[in-house]
Amino acid sequence: MKQNISESELEVMKVLWKIGEASSAQIVEQLKDSSDWKPKTIQTLITRLVSKGFIDVDKTNRKLFIYKPAISEREYKDSASKSFLEKLYNGSINKMVLSFVKENKLSKEEIDELRDILKDED
Incomplete structure (x- = not known):
């Protein structure tokens, strides 16, 4: 994914x-x-998303254009997560989790849940 989606554009998506x-x-x-x-305003957001390649448009009916996502929600979330990690934590999920744990942003339950998830990945 080359371009970002603004918060407003994300609502349309x-x-x-x-x-x-x-x-x-x-x-x-x-x-x-x-x-x-x-x-x-919403039409402008749609037009931007079409030009960015996030929405496809079916123009076969000249009076009624039909819009559909060109990227799945899962693909967007994966790409946005990677971008977030790159920007803030040099791509390291370890650094991100450590930061959350050290800043007490994770509860004991969340830490236990993470531990269980990691155990299941073995």
């Missing part, structure tokens, strides 16, 4: 990941309760 494919009007309908964005 979440809608498409949830419903699969939609017209811009359907996306606007899905976002109307969770945001105060105007339809034009």
Whole structure:
């Protein structure tokens, strides 16, 4: 993944990941309760995501374009996680976990859960 998705663009992607494919009007309908964005703003976000390659658009019906994700939610999360690790922890998950543990950001239960997960990976 070459480009980043803004927080606002991510909200549009979440809608498409949830419903699969939609017209811009359907996306606007899905976002109307969770945001105060105007339809034009949402259309701009959709256009940006298309130009970035995160959304594909079906233009076979000239009156109603259908948008669908070009990247799965799992692919996005994997890429965003790697990018986060690279930026903040030089790609080291060990350094990240250590940082959370040392800063008491993980509860005893979370540490135990991590320990169990690591045991299961053996």
